[in-house]
Amino acid sequence: VTPRDTEVHFRTERSKPRLGCMLVGWGGNNGSTVTAALLANKMNMSWHTKEGEKRANFYGSLTQASTTCLGTGPDGRDIYIPFMDMLPMVDPGEIAVDGWDICSDDLAVAMEKAAVLNWNLQQKLKPHLKKLQPRASIYRKDFIAANQEANTERFCSVEKGLNDTADVLLNSIKRNAAEVSASTLFAVASILEGCSFVNGSPQNTFVPGVIDLAEQKGVPISGDDFKSGQTKVKSVLVDFLVNAGIKPVSIVSYNHLGNNDGMNLSAPKQFCSKEISKSNVVDDMSNKILYPDGKKPDHCFNKETFLLTSYSIRTLLFLGYSTCKNPLGISTYYI
Incomplete structure (x- = not known):
């Protein structure tokens, strides 16, 4: 191995683009919770619990609640700054959220069914979440799961002539092949639209045909279960x-x-x-x-x-x- 130094000059865009995020299974427990969290932080909400007043924050977020080493100061000590100050980043409160679900309940009903958030916070969020309605989603009974983001579909078969290349996979979708999962359909649709796709579930959404298609179109795809706990x-x-x-x-x-x-x-x-x-x-x-x-x-x-x-x-x-x-x-x- 021969070490080699390469000097690279690059410029970061200072303007922040608009960002939209569409969730598969938006009306599920995770989709309703992340939407509620974004709204609660955007509106700087506070609510009372038996321990006292609580206020919305972004604890647990890599971009909003962590720091990174910027370099070394004159005294030799490392200098850390908030990660979100390292590069221009979109304010989470400005993210446009939408999505699909096989259940037609609005986000307020979904939040109440999930029973995750404090009741007082739910009451403050309810008028805002009631206006949010998931779009109709893909229903494939053989693959069905409780909710798609960060939940689990069964593994689908990887077969030659079914999903081994991009062209074969697109043909399989056209003929409505039963072994093409809903998550793969969403991934393909996202790639064809030129939108990045992040998979938060452990099933094999990224069959070879999906990876081939993403490479052809130059669209980033990532994710193999969020593994958050x-x-x-x-x-x-x-x-x-x-x-x-x-x-x-x-x-x-x-x-x-x-x-x-x-x-x-x-x-x-x-x-x-x-x-x-x-x-x-x-x-x-x-x-x-x-x-x-x-x-x-x-x-x-x-x-x-x-x-x-x-x-x-x-x-x-x-x-x-x-x-x-x-x-x-x-x-x-x-x-």
């Missing part, structure tokens, strides 16, 4: 251990879920998508020194449904929670 913690811990020269040989985890995600994952085909995604999350971190035989950590993921737990996860995130509701953790990933 337990999986994120495991990723951080394993990365720390491996970088310290410690070899994890086995990881066994349990998810206790009482929400729609839990009920959705009770279906074997849907659970398979999640199991593959979670089990493989630590594989990329293993190195050839600790694992010379090419083996990976023995990683087992289990899921049990307990209705009483609902969405509860202990953490501290935006909108004033010390007991995190699962959609709150996922919503910060959007922002």
Whole structure:
């Protein structure tokens, strides 16, 4: 290997473009929660709980609540600034949100059904969310899940003549092939419109034909499950251990879920998508020194449904929670 230095000059556009975000499953728990959070912060809302007054914030957001190292000062100390001040970024309150759902409820009804946000906050948001109605979505019963963003479809088959190339996939869509999933249809539509597509679910939305089409059109696509909770913690811990020269040989985890995600994952085909995604999350971190035989950590993921737990996860995130509701953790990933 020969080191090479290349001096690069680049200029960042200072003007901030308008940004729109369309959510597949907008009327679900995550879609209604992220929309409510954007509105609550835009309107600087506050509400009362038994612990006192709470005020909307962006805790948990990478762009709005984290810092980055700008450089070193004259005294040799690192200087950190808010991430959002490093580059011109769109104000989250100015994001235009829209989307689709197989349920026709407006966002106010969806928020109430989700039962994620404090009741007093819901009452303040209700008049604003009542005006927001999801567009009619794609209904494919064989792939159906509780909600699409950050939830789970079953894996679809990857077959030659079905979805192995862009042209083959487009032909499969034209003839309404049953094994083309709804998430793949949305991804293809987004690419054809020249819009970036982010997949927040663990199923194989990006079949070879979708990747081929995105490369042909020059459209960015990304995402393989948001991994916002337990999986994120495991990723951080394993990365720390491996970088310290410690070899994890086995990881066994349990998810206790009482929400729609839990009920959705009770279906074997849907659970398979999640199991593959979670089990493989630590594989990329293993190195050839600790694992010379090419083996990976023995990683087992289990899921049990307990209705009483609902969405509860202990953490501290935006909108004033010390007991995190699962959609709150996922919503910060959007922002």
